Each structure stands twice: as structure tokens, then as C-alpha cells.
Amino acid sequence: MRALRAPTALDDKYSRGVLGVRTGSELYPGAAVLGVEAAWRTGVGMVRYLGPPRPTALVLGRRPETVVADGRVQAWVLGSGTDAAARGAAETEILRAVLSDTDPVVADAGALDIAAHGTAPRILTPHDREHARLRTALGLPPPRGPRSDAARETADATGAVVLLKGSETVVAAPGAEPVTVSEGTPWLATAGTGDVLAGTIGALVAVAAADRVPGADGLAALAASGAWLHGRAGAIASSAVGGGPVTALDVAEALPRAVAEVLSSV
């Protein structure tokens, strides 16, 4: 499966995929802006953002093209900039409904606990600390030994693709050999780049699912491609400032160049 395709004369905004995003909170509104920005910059037909008032206002301020009305989507990003401990009953019910449906889901941060279960095709995107917490909740031992072994075990236990973030990002699909993505720069170790990654992968999944909902192997390939594009965008953003530091928003803004590089090489 090709993770990226350029639009053609036959495309419209719906044929290119619609991504639904439920991220951000009053405490972490910026995470919503970063994920939505990244999704647009990766190339998707439409982004629907559904969240609390403050992040909604900030998302619209930065990206007025974002649709904030509910409606059909081809994939979801859930959880960046949210805290599972602060989630209300109504939001839990909505997330459960999404996770027991059939549209693919990218789950980050505050949605990881709930997305460990569900019938929807799922990509979980923990960093190491979130991964350890998730394993505890699942009754698995703390991660020891190679990160890829632990990620694979978590993928097997949840039935989801597990993308374990770090300087080396591991992508493990249930029952399959994990792959490692090391494209990027240590400058990516800065707040909010994980929120950008979730939006990037969400866009790739929505575009692919507009054609056909991917199976676990396809989802894992899209997750790895998203991690690679995100790493490449970080490297491009740093090069643009002579190899200097980047912010998460810089990474999102560099995504179109990373996408263009890939499309021009095929």
C-alpha cells in the first residue's frame, strides 16, 4: 500500500478522506491546534475538529478551514492533550462508541487507556512512560529488554498496532515482526511533537481509508510512514534554521515539503 498519493482531477474533498479529531482540553488546548495543523499539512480532504470551547476557538483561529460540525469521517485521532483521569462520563461514552465502530482510530495520550479495547482498527501511539502505564493497566509486566519485544507484546494483548515513540520509534502490529523508524533529529525532543505525529498519521489513515479501510498490516505501514514523514519534517525544519532547534509547529509546517519529497521520488 502506498501511504501517500497526490490528488487527481477526479478527486473532491470527500474522496481525499475526512479526518475526525477529538483532542485538546481546557488544560492542553495547544495539542488540538498542533494535531489539526499537522493533519492539514500532511494532505487530507477535510478535518472535522470536535472538542471543548477553548481548543475549538484556537483551532479555528489558526485553521479556519477546519470544520467544527459533526458528520461522517473516514478515520479518527483521539486523546492528544487530554487526561484520562479528567475525562467525563459523556466523553467516555462517545469514545467507546467510536472505538466499537469500524472507522480506524489513532489514539494518543488521554485516550490510550480506553483505546486498548475496541473493535475499530486502532493505532496506539504511547511514549515510553505512557507505554509502561498502559501495560500496567493491561496486567502486563513493566517493559524490560528490547523495546520492540515489549511493543509487540502490547500489540498482541490489545489487537492494535502499537507505535512506541522515542529517538527510535517502534511500530508493532499484532502477530507481526516490528519495524523501527529512526528518521528524524534529536531536536524533536520538544513539547508537542507527539501531537503533531498523531495528526500526521491520522491524515494518512483517513486518505487511505477513503479508498479502503486498511487491515492491521496496512495500518502498521501507515503508522511507520507517518513516523518517517514526521522525522523527515523535523530534519527539514531544523535544516531551514542551519541545523538549529525546532518547535512542534515548525515540524507541522515542514510536513508539506516532506510529502512533496516523497511524491517526487516515486
Ligand SMILES: NC(=O)C1=CN([C@@H]2O[C@H](COP(=O)(O)OP(=O)(O)OC[C@H]3O[C@@H](n4cnc5c(N)ncnc54)[C@H](OP(=O)(O)O)[C@@H]3O)[C@@H](O)[C@H]2O)[C@@H](O)CC1
Ligand atoms: N502544547 C500542548 O498542549 C501540549 C500538550 N501535551 C499533552 O500533555 C499531556 C501530558 O503529556 P506528557 O507526555 O507530559 O504526560 P505524562 O506521560 O503523564 O508525563 C508526565 C510525567 O513527566 C514527568 N515530568 C514532569 N516534569 C518533568 C521534568 N521537568 N523532568 C522530568 N520529568 C518530568 C512527571 O513525572 P514526576 O513529576 O512524577 O516525576 C510526570 O509523571 C498529554 O495529554 C499530551 O498530549 C504535550 O504533548 C505537550 C504539549
Ligand SMILES: Nc1ncnc2c1ncn2[C@@H]1O[C@H](COP(=O)(O)OP(=O)(O)O)[C@@H](O)[C@H]1O
Ligand atoms: N531524542 C529524540 N530523537 C528523535 N526523535 C525524538 C526524540 N525524542 C522524542 N522524539 C520524537 O518526538 C515525539 C515526542 O512525542 P511525545 O513524547 O508524545 O511528546 P509530546 O507529548 O510533548 O507531544 C515523538 O515523535 C518521538 O519519536
